[in-house]
Every structure is written in structure tokens, then in C-alpha cells.
Amino acid sequence: MLVEPNRTGEMSATTTSKLRTGQRCGPRLATRVVICGGGVAGVEALLALRAHLKFATEVCLIAPNRQFVYHPLAVAAPFDLGETHLLDIAEIAAEQGADLYVDSLECVDAEERCVRLAGGTALSYDALLVAVGARRCDWLEGALHFAGAADVAAFRALLERFASGCEQRLTFVNPERVSWTLPLYELALLTAAHLADRGVIGAELTVVTPEAQPLEVFGPAAGPMLRGLLADRGIALRANTRAEKIQRGRLHLDTGSVLEVDQVVTLAQVAGLALPGLPSDALGFIPVDDHCRVAGLQDVYAAGDGTNFLVKQGGIATQQADAAAEAIAARMGAGVVPSPVRPTLRGMLLTGIAPTYMRAPLADATGGAFEAASDPLWWPPSKIAGRYLTPYLAAHDSFAGNVTGQGGPPAA
Numbered sequence: 001m002l003v004e005p006n007r008t009g010e011m012s013a014t015t016t017s018k019l020r021t022g023q024r025c026g027p028r029l030a031t032r033v034v035i036c037g038g039g040v041a042g043v044e045a046l047l048a049l050r051a052h053l054k055f056a057t058e059v060c061l062i063a064p065n066r067q068f069v070y071h072p073l074a075v076a077a078p079f080d081l082g083e084t085h086l087l088d089i090a091e092i093a094a095e096q097g098a099d100l101y102v103d104s105l106e107c108v109d110a111e112e113r114c115v116r117l118a119g120g121t122a123l124s125y126d127a128l129l130v131a132v133g134a135r136r137c138d139w140l141e142g143a144l145h146f147a148g149a150a151d152v153a154a155f156r157a158l159l160e161r162f163a164s165g166c167e168q169r170l171t172f173v174n175p176e177r178v179s180w181t182l183p184l185y186e187l188a189l190l191t192a193a194h195l196a197d198r199g200v201i202g203a204e205l206t207v208v209t210p211e212a213q214p215l216e217v218f219g220p221a222a223g224p225m226l227r228g229l230l231a232d233r234g235i236a237l238r239a240n241t242r243a244e245k246i247q248r249g250r251l252h253l254d255t256g257s258v259l260e261v262d263q264v265v266t267l268a269q270v271a272g273l274a275l276p277g278l279p280s281d282a283l284g285f286i287p288v289d290d291h292c293r294v295a296g297l298q299d300v301y302a303a304g305d306g307t308n309f310l311v312k313q314g315g316i317a318t319q320q321a322d323a324a325a326e327a328i329a330a331r332m333g334a335g336v337v338p339s340p341v342r343p344t345l346r347g348m349l350l351t352g353i354a355p356t357y358m359r360a361p362l363a364d365a366t367g368g369a370f371e372a373a374s375d376p377l378w379w380p381p382s383k384i385a386g387r388y389l390t391p392y393l394a395a396h397d398s399f400a401g402n403v404t405g406q407g408g409p410p411a412a
Helices: 013-021 040-053 071-075 089-095 149-163 182-197 222-232 314-331 389-394
Strands: 032-036 058-063 067-070 085-088 099-102 105-109 114-117 122-124 127-130 135-137 144-146 169-173 204-208 235-238 243-247 250-253 258-260 263-267 269-271 300-302 344-349 356-361 371-373
Touching: 032 040, 032 122, 040 058, 040 089, 040 314, 040 389, 058 089, 067 071, 067 089, 071 149, 071 182, 085 089, 089 099, 105 127, 127 314, 144 149, 144 182, 149 182, 149 263, 169 182, 169 258, 182 204, 182 222, 182 235, 182 263, 182 344, 222 235, 222 356, 243 263, 300 314, 314 344
Parallel strands: 032 058, 032 127, 058 099, 127 300, 144 263, 169 204, 169 263, 204 235
Antiparallel strands: 067 085, 105 114, 114 122, 135 269, 243 250, 250 258, 344 356, 356 371
């Protein structure tokens, strides 16, 4: 059911009274789980909960977006190798028997076990899962900040300028405090392949990264592999280097050197939302334990980019959502033993020729468990490897064969 929120921004007198007296607000049909967020973690959590609890529990999904946006293929869109796919949130909610509130979370009252939405609606909960994501922040003035589908047109225009020879010096910069750097390397590799296919000669491509080794989140074994890919494409690499500013066509680095540039592309930095009623660290992220329980609050969980987990990546978000869903389902009496998050990083690197599949447990700092292959290491071989989300999307006509950006056989 789609529930349109009250847009006055005020609670009704009855709701306010319930909050003040400690009574639960909102109509009560059954045990209620409230999920806040319409992105990867929120949808994965909804699918996981229904897998464990079926339809015996009332589930409310709060999402400010009317469409689920599959962002990972945005890097392929400027090169016409993939596209950003959309799916109606209302369709997902209806299929899973969830009440959908098109609204955003304003605050949590853990004492009263209620959430308040921006439109004024208040909902009580027996369990709450917060998956509201994080803020994307521009940080390098003068650079193109690539954060997803909204930046595809700008990057396509940049490609046209380089393909025409109007500009020649392009530098890709990784920001500090961003551990998931794979999209930037994809943009660099795909750009090199794109320009080579068009016979462009003289373009100078460089990657600047604070990482000691490229893609160091996968461990030390990933670095040599990626260095080889960059060298094969003629892309220069400056590791252990931070960009400071762009000034009059020059990129100033913390080493004291400068790069002559025509264009600079970077990723956005991320910051937490620091929502009222929820604990947060200095950067606004929600602290959670290994089962994704929010520190100091009962029956409140969080998953995805809004948590204090270092790696902000779709696959990790689904693993957090699964752990939270298991913990919630166990609390509701389901026959499931909650498993803690044992984060495994999976990344499909688009190179312009054939994708490279990479996998590594994040707990392994030695790099000994790092795997890389040209054949899929998981199935369906999607950009986001979610236990429930990936098969769900692969079964939809609008997503089938496109979750990877490479086509291929249907999911087994």
C-alpha cells in the first residue's frame, strides 16, 4: 500500500499526545518493522525480511525516492556500454507486501519507539532499520565530481572534447577518506579504451591517489594487477599523492609538484547525515556492531553508507542489511540464527575489453585470499552482489542481462 504523507510538516494533536504520554503512535496491525531508505541496503533488507518472516509481520518502507536507481553502471553509460536502470519503489513494496511511505526520515525517538518523517507522519516500530545512505560532497573546486547517473551527461561532454582533440590532459583524482575507489579506475580505463577506439593520439591520462597501491581496499595483491592494467593503457599513476587545488590549469599536489591539466575528474567525498535521535561519530555516521545494531539503542539497526563501516560499497551494504534482517527476524521469533557481518568485498572492474572479477575478505590484510578472474566469481555476475537483491533484479525484464553491463546468460 502506498501511503502519501502529510506534507504540513506538523504532527497531529493525537500523534503529539501519544508521543508525550509514551503510547505508541500509528495504527497497529501486527508486529511492525520500519525500514528507512529506498536504496540498495533498504531494498535488500526488505527482501531479506520477507524471506525470513514471510507476511506475518507488518513492514513499512520509508523512501524519499519513488524509483530505485541502480547506480553502479553509471560509469559505463558515457561510453554507451551500459545504462542506469530504474525500478518503481512502489512495485517492489507491493510485491513484498510492505506499506510504502514516500517521505524521508527526520528523527528517531528510541524511548517512545517511534520515527518521525519530514512530512509530519509518525510511525511506531517494534524494530527499526535505518538505511538512509550518506551525503555526497564536492571537495575539489574546478573538478568534475562523478557521483552517479546525474553526472553522465557532463562526463560524456568531456569525452567529446578529448575525442575532438580540443583538450589532451585529463587527470583522475581519488579523494581522501574514500576507500571504494574502483569507479574512478573504471572511468580512467574506459576513457583510455574509448579514445583508442577513436584513434585519438596525444591524450595524456593520469591517476592521482592517496592509496599506497591502487585498489588497496582489496589488499596488497590487487595493486600490481591494476598497475599493469593502467600501464597497458598508457595511464600514468601517482600513488601516495593527494591533490590540493586546481589553479589556472595546474593541479597542485601535496608533494609540492604540479600537473598541467585540461580537466580533472574525481569522486565525491561522503559524510553521514547525523540524524536526531541516533548516535553518530565525528563525521555523522551511525556506529553499529557486527550484527548492525545501533550502539546504545534497543531494536534499532542500521546498514549501508550511513553507518561507520569504513567501506561504502553496495555489496557491503547488502551484507549489512542481511545481518540486520536476520537479527530482526530472530527477535520476531523466526527460526533463524543471526550471523554477524563477515564482510567480503566483491568488485567487477569494467576495463573496456572484458570485466575483471575481484573478491577478497576484508579481514584479510595479507592479500593472500585475493582472487581476480575474467570469469565470474559469483552469480549472477552483477556489479552489486546482494544475496536477495541481485536475483530479484535479474528476474525483472528491465534489468535482465543488464545488471552486469555486459549481458550474458540468465541467472541460474
